[in-house]
Amino acid sequence: MVAVVAVRISTRSGLPSLLLYLGIGVVIGQNGLGVTFNNAQLTQVIGYAALVVILAEGGLKTSWREIKPVMPAATVLATLGVGISVFVTAAGAHWLVGFDWRMSLLLGAIVSSTDAAAVFSVLRMVPLPSRLTGLLEAESGFNDAPVVILVVAFATTGPFDAWYVLIGTIIAELAIGTAVGLAVGKLGAYGLRHVALPSSGLYPIAVLALTVLAYAAGALLHGSGFLAVYICAVLLGNAKLPHGPAVRGFADGLAWIGQIGMFVLLGLLCNPDTMGSAIGPALAIGVVLVFVARPLSVVLTLTPFKLPWREQALLSWAGLRGAVPIVLATIPLVARVPHAADVFNIVFILVVVFTLLQGPTLPWLAKLLKISEGAMGQDIGIESAPLEHLHGQLLSVSLSATSRISGVEVSELRLPAGAAVTLVVRDGSSFVPDRTTVLRANDELLVVTTQAASEATERRLRAVDEGGKLAGWLGGR
DSSP: OHHHHHHHHHHHHTOOHHHHHHHHHHHHSTTTTOOOOOOHHHHHHHHHHHHHHHHHHHHHTOOHHHHGGGHHHHHHHHHHHHHHHHHHHHHHIIIIIOOOHHHHHHHHHHHSSOOHHHHHHHHTTSOOOHHHHHHHHHHHHHTHHHHHHHHHHHTOSSOOOOHHHHHHHHHHHHHHHHHHHHHHHHHHHHHHHHSOOSOTTHHHHHHHHHHHHHHHHHHHTTSOHHHHHHHHHHHHHTSOOBTHHHHHHHHHHHHHHHHHHHHHHHHHHOOGGGOGGGHHHHHHHHHHIIIIIHHHHHHHHHGGGTOOHHHHHHHHHTOOOOHHHHHHTHHHHHTTOTTHHHHHHHHHHHHHHHHHHHHHHHHHHHHHTTOOOOSOOOOOEEEEEEEGGGTEEEEEEEOOTTOTTTTOBGGGGOOOTTEEEEEEEETTEEEOOOTTOBOOTTOEEEEEEEGGGHHHHHHHHHHHHHHGGGTTTSSOO
16 A cells, blocks of 8 residues: 555656655665565566566557557667677776676676666656657567576676677577567467457456466577567557457556565665665766766667667666666576675665666656657557457447547448447537537547458548548548
8 A cells, every 4th residue: 555655656756666665665674664584586586577567568558550660779779789788887897896897797787778667657757759659668678688688697607608609599589589479469369359258357367368478488488588578468459459448457457566566575675784885886887877888879779770869868868777677686696696795785776876866857858858749649549349149349439639530420431331330428428329420539439340340340440530531532541
């Protein structure tokens, strides 16, 4: 309950909620209420499980239309950009703080990944153009995979693998994770569209089970389970499955539970009494990461894609750290790497300080750079529910404020044979329309179709939403 109230505080203050959850853990811990907790292995297991749910929720809410144009840029930033950030940060840790190269590379790998939970939560409050939103969402969803591989490689006590072996491993794991995510997502979407479940409450469970299956299959095949989860969730979220709002609401609730549990445990794991010596190194490494490594990786990887300098500046500042670095910092703890406790303390302080700096100032920077949400209209919202025994389909259609269906009569929709608008909800009241009823922006429509006509009906509604009543006559669909 305290964590739920903390969400309200975080939205009012602009602080990412992770800081408040970490604070709850610290207050409960041995330096607060006296709860002693030092099980790094349990924290890592629960952290991985929470990340799976968080990535699934983010993928289900990610619009393929927004991320498709920026997929090449996001992929390069999440792979080559992460590599640049790792080695620049490691160089700073080695030359400024005096750590040996093994510890420096380990720290660089742990802190170089942007955090999906932090990015998704901040983007809900910052109105940005769809290109930047899609790029940040895709990068934060993709870059966990290569970073986990690097951290595991650098956390060994033996000699490092050769650089070409490491790169080959990363490519292989990313390829396997991509293939698994595509397979599970496509097969799962096909199955859920063609098999009517007896209860609407089963659809959210089935969708989340598919995302967990993608992670498990990717990991068992020695691929990237995190990448498989995100790709599978994006496919399922954009497949227009039955009871979509219920699925997303269920995933949203699970993601909040995951965030709360993970951050509170991480806060419990920290011991403020031992963190004094880590403050200086954490600030020095954080300055290199935020003001040198991240901007350099953005400029070097995104300049070929001709992104304006203002957008590059915002992307550099929007590389938020959060749960992922702290969870990854438990890997050397579990592996009993020398100085692993120092690594955890440095990462913990770095995440807290620089999230506190970057999160609240991101809206201000977007305003300063004159980067705001464009005037693009929202996509028409269509949700479907199968009527198995009646061999029909029920479509719930939500018109956006800028929909070109506004002003169109019901007869002018020219829906396929077997489809009809049966109910209109407007300004809180509902009525049965006739052929001459004029539809308005923000209306909600109930459309009944036969199963054979459902897909054609959706295509026609989207065409009129984009092209108005003349859609189809002037080269449209």
